[in-house]
Amino acid sequence: MDARLKVRNTKSIIFKSVIVFLAFVITIPLIIILLYIIKQGVTQVNWHFLTHVPAPVGETGGGISNALVGSIIIVALSSIIAIPVGILAGIYLSENANTRLAYYSGLCVDILQGVPSIVVGMVVYFWVVKPLGTFSALSGSVALAIMMLPIVIRSTEQTLKLLPDSLKEAALSLGVPYHRVILKIIVPCGFAGILSGIMLSVARIIGETAPLLFTAFGNPYLSAAITKPMQSLPLLIFNYATSPYDEWHNLAWGASFILLMFVLLLNIFTKLITRKWNIQL
């Protein structure tokens, strides 16, 4: 082997080791963060923690039931708003890919996907909070629904585009009306893809804090009124993490742990679904 070839080979080997090193070393911060949060959070979580509201400053104990309930209500409400609109818009985009409206709507989906979440919160403040005159869970849901929309639309659109045309043509040739073809044949066939898109979007919005700062606002008490301010897990973490009290930090660690588990489980479920039905998102 002559010298130059040796140099080239060594170069190649060195390059590969650098790449492998860099690619794997970046998982270390993630692992450290996950382990740290599990370590700090898991000791906080017990039945009392899940069923009580936060204790006032100076008292030990207390829990995060208000944030837990709030998060569930807010996310459920935004799903109710975003899922029908998202699926129907996704159907339109996949069915009428070449119309002018589809082009501009697709552009809008791209834009919505990139909008900083804080800007969404600010805009919804003027759309819902100002007219209603109060911070409310409803406004938080509207903000999160806007964040959800692009993910639901894109996954619906992409799943439906992958379905063979023959499926639709067969149904239409049997005289099935268009809306029934879509709702009874096309959507059920793409159900797994749509579902995984929905779960992905829920996993994404459940941890969003910025859009809730000026909308749901937070609430130290347990509340189920959607026209009143409401606490949510990320808001609680933000407020208590930046507070100077150790007791509140502990609450925030427990809340972080629960939020993290939610997000991880949703992501793993999505992975399983997409793997089972072999979906590309």
Add this chain to the structure above:
Amino acid sequence: MKHKRLDLSYSQLRWETVFKRILWIMSAILLVLVIGILATLIVQSMPSIKSLGIKFLWGKIWDPVNNIYGAYPFLIGTILTSFTALIISIPFSYAIAIYLGEYNPKGWLSNLLKNTIELIAAVPSVIYGFWGLSVLVPIIRVFEAKIGVAPYGVGVFTSSLVLAVMIIPYAASLGTSLIRMVPSPLKEGAYALGATRFEVIRSVILPYTRSGLFAGILLSLGRALGETMAVAMLIGNTSAIAHSIKDAFFGPGNTMASVIANEFTEADHTVYLSALIELGLVLFVVTVIINLIGKKIIMSYTNN
């Protein structure tokens, strides 16, 4: 009997048109939504545009108490944090893209790494912020004391570090799928000519995917610019301009997103609130442009 059936099919036909119209409306809602967002931002920032004019953007002082508003500290803060984070993240995102795209595209190890990287994007940003605040900040404080700058702990550098980790998945996953799309005849041709793996990557794969990788970086940048919570928790929230470059880099600062997050609910008069909204407008326009350019590049890439 026959009559009834006819009625049924008429109602079905009617439903068909109604359904098509609903689809059309749902899709049009998106246009309304985006135009509405832009219009709201413009209308609400009118008071500040009127009273402060264009010099708002390079006004150096932000002092709401005395009614002086200048966006310069936040523009600098945003650019500094985002680009530092981007520069830190690029080697890692490229390495992940090359490893998953070329060296090891299949198998359990590749899957594991891919899922782990995707997990980075799934962790809520407020958790990154909280972790940074209680673990990273003390470490940085020690480090800053050692290199002889004021040991704040929080600041531009700390937020950039966390931000860098957060934005890696975006460029990495796009880069991976683009590198996998490089036609194998190209690579095989290079190997047949006696190129080493490194040479194939350097002179075939990277040039072929250059614009796509750049688009990935743009998407990461868009994320970094708009990221709010982790930055708001770690940057220290000072609207004053630092005296030296070292202070600007290690000391506390503020970004457009973080100042909005911190001061929006406190803004008690029209111009103050409106100035914050104008910051939001700038942020919105910049991120939209960056994202659209990125998407455009990817589109032209996948069409060819």
